[in-house]
Amino acid sequence: MVDLDQESDRPDGGRGASRRRAAVWLFVLLVAVVAGALASAAVAGSRETNGNRQENLGAIAARYGGMPMPVPMQTLGTATWQGMKITAVAATPLPFVVFSGTSERTVKPSKKASMHLMVMLSDQQGGVPIPYASVWATISKAGKVVYDERQWPMLSRYMGPHYGNDVTLPGAGSYQLTLLISPPQAARHMEYANVWLKPHRVTMTFAWTGKG
Numbered sequence: 001m002v003d004l005d006q007e008s009d010r011p012d013g014g015r016g017a018s019r020r021r022a023a024v025w026l027f028v029l030l031v032a033v034v035a036g037a038l039a040s041a042a043v044a045g046s047r048e049t050n051g052n053r054q055e056n057l058g059a060i061a062a063r064y065g066g067m068p069m070p071v072p073m074q075t076l077g078t079a080t081w082q083g084m085k086i087t088a089v090a091a092t093p094l095p096f097v098v099f100s101g102t103s104e105r106t107v108k109p110s111k112k113a114s115m116h117l118m119v120m121l122s123d124q125q126g127g128v129p130i131p132y133a134s135v136w137a138t139i140s141k142a143g144k145v146v147y148d149e150r151q152w153p154m155l156s157r158y159m160g161p162h163y164g165n166d167v168t169l170p171g172a173g174s175y176q177l178t179l180l181i182s183p184p185q186a187a188r189h190m191e192y193a194n195v196w197l198k199p200h201r202v203t204m205t206f207a208w209t210g211k212g
Contacts, residue, residue, distance in 0.1 A: 076117075076177060077204030082195040085124045086202055088177055090115035090210075093166045098152065109166040114211045119151050119163040119179060132186040133196075135163040138178045146170055169208055178203045 076088040093109035093116050109116070117137060121130040131153070139147035151163035169175065183196045 074115075074210075076206040079179075079202035079204060080124055081181065081200050081202065083124045084130060084181075084196060085120075085122045085127075086179060086181065087120040087122070088179065088204060088206075089118045089120065090167075090208075091118060092116060096152070096154065096164070107166075110168060112168050113166045114169040114208070115167050117151065117165055117167045118154075118159060120159070121163070121181070129161040130184055131161045132184040133163075134182040136180040136182075137165070137167075138180075139167065139169070140176045140178075141170065141173055146175075169211075172209050174205065174207055176203060176205050 072092060074090045076090055078088070079086045093113035095106055095108045097104045097106050119135045119137065121133055121135075122128060123130065134153070135151040137147065137149060137151050138145060146169060147167050149165055149167075151165050154162050154164045156162065179202050180199055181196075181202070182199045
């Protein structure tokens, strides 16, 4: 490395050293300016992203009547059928939209609704959701049927594809949930050949202590 102070002893070395010092300081200044600009852009981008996220979550909460997020959930039971995992989950009652292909309508839960029942069908090994099936749910208490409805095929940003509906229960207690799973009607890869060819029922018992 050339010593700038030594260069001042050479003929015309003083001016050369000064030019080199000026170039070094100019380089340092440019690096600082670029680094500052990049940092400012990153902070601004982060603020913009967070702002959009807060706005989106706020819009969703407003649409759901100020519903708190995340939604409290209770697993009611699980079962398996030929490599399919069946999971029933209760969440806070919430509105949803049903699209007919040409129009959409909003389905709102009643004030007496106890839960939003979600049934998830997934591959037992890989956890991949299984669509294109149909699910019918029957809930009984002490041998009396208190709910007997179709579960809508649903899409959710937070829960993925599932089958759901709002449910009203007559109070706390022990309940029996029966799910009738109809085979997925779709083309299948060979790993799903010869399975889920007939409707199948699973039954699970759960204790309900929430709203009735």
